[in-house]
């Protein structure tokens with residue numbers, strides 16, 4: 001949960017979502033009415049059936065981009081953002097579709113991930129940046145994503161049925177106050193991230209290498225990216241699962257295929273850019289892993305240093321801290337608690353607009369104090385597609401913001417959860433724990449070796465806040481790998497917050 005995402009972009013991703021929903025449904029309908037049919041694929045030269053014109057494709061990317069920024073957050077480092085835009089823009093300018101509104105962004109997300117939207121919108125996470133080791137590797141990743149766009153994979157694969165689902169998913173998102181446990185998985189967004197097929201992946205790999213070569217980057221760096229992705233998969237749990245692999249199937253042979261292709265390049269790669277040290281220096285200070293400033297869990301207690309509040313979720317519930325909300329679902333997945341910022345000047349005003357929603361009925365809300373903070377609380381029941389819901393809502397004013405705490409379940413389960421939900425909502429309070437308030441994220445720091453050493457020796461001499469295996473992983477090495485004097489290595493500095 002971040003303040004900037006909730007306030008500067010308008011608290012609710014839901015306002016954005018609402019507009020986008022309408023826009024995309026309209027787009028979907030327009031798309032079917034005016035089938036563009038078969039077109040020549042710009043990157044491959046082959047003929048391809050597509051529902052979309054280029055203008056529609058651009059409109060789709062442009063429509064989703066603000067939603068992705070709101071849901072995932074931009075990494076707040078202008079220099080790094082400019083660098084990605086400049087590097088990506090240079091590669092895309094030499095592609096078959098140089099005139100798309102190419103936009104490259106670094107998302108403030110610890111997961112190892114990169115993805116593309118139709119129309120030329122490409123995203124890499126700070127997580128993937130922390131895990132790669134050269135500008136050429138980054139060029140390979142961006143080139144691969146550019147390839148998905150130039151070969152029109154997303155739009156090519158999107159069928160009318162999928163478009164209908166997209167409209168449906170966004171329709172559900174129109175009622176964000178009442179959306180179910182599915183929101184834990186970020187409902188509505190996943191639909192656009194269609195899984196690419198193997199052929200699409202091979203093609204994007206080939207195009208990625210093509211764009212690396214055109215940009216004078218050494219394609220021999222690319223297989224290392226696959227090695228890293230495989231290792232991240234193996235020790236998922238630390239930095240999270242590599243989402244890149246879930247949308248980009250990796251049938252093991254992709255690495256070998258690329259390696260063979262690279263080895264067969266006529267004239268080798270003499271003079272091609274690797275850009276290892278210059279790239280690594282850019283990572284100095286990069287946030288690594290979850291950023292505790294945006295909130296963290298201590299057991300079932302949620303602590304938010306930036307927003308200075310705490311909240312205790314029921315024992316055993318599954319929790320998720322998203323950019324615009326903190327959520328928890330019961331073990332049986334039949335009850336949900338959701339904390340967001342309300343777009344209102346006072347708890348009373350927030351309550352009035354909540355209870356004025358269609359389908360929502362309520363007893364009279366009452367004014368009270370929670371941990372000394374002004375609050376308006378009430379019970380509601382709501383009619384939804386998934387049945388009758390019953391819940392409790394609290395609006396609390398704290399530090400120039402109004403929080404909306406909503407807890408609900410299906411009507412028949414109300415008596416089971418009533419007491420638990422009541423107790424949870426009353427647990428909101430000011431954060432005063434000095435250690436929690438001072439929590440800082442871990443950061444990447446680069447070190448130039450003054451003598452040769454192994455990763456194990458490096459970790460002893462320049463301690464990291466993560467295990468030696470992790471240090472080895474982010475340096476694309478094993479604990480026993482020996483580096484020469486002058487090599488630049490990454491370490492992770494800071495205090496693990498718990």
Ligand SMILES: [Zn+2]
Pocket residue numbers: 144148196201204247248
């Ligand atoms: Zn891919």
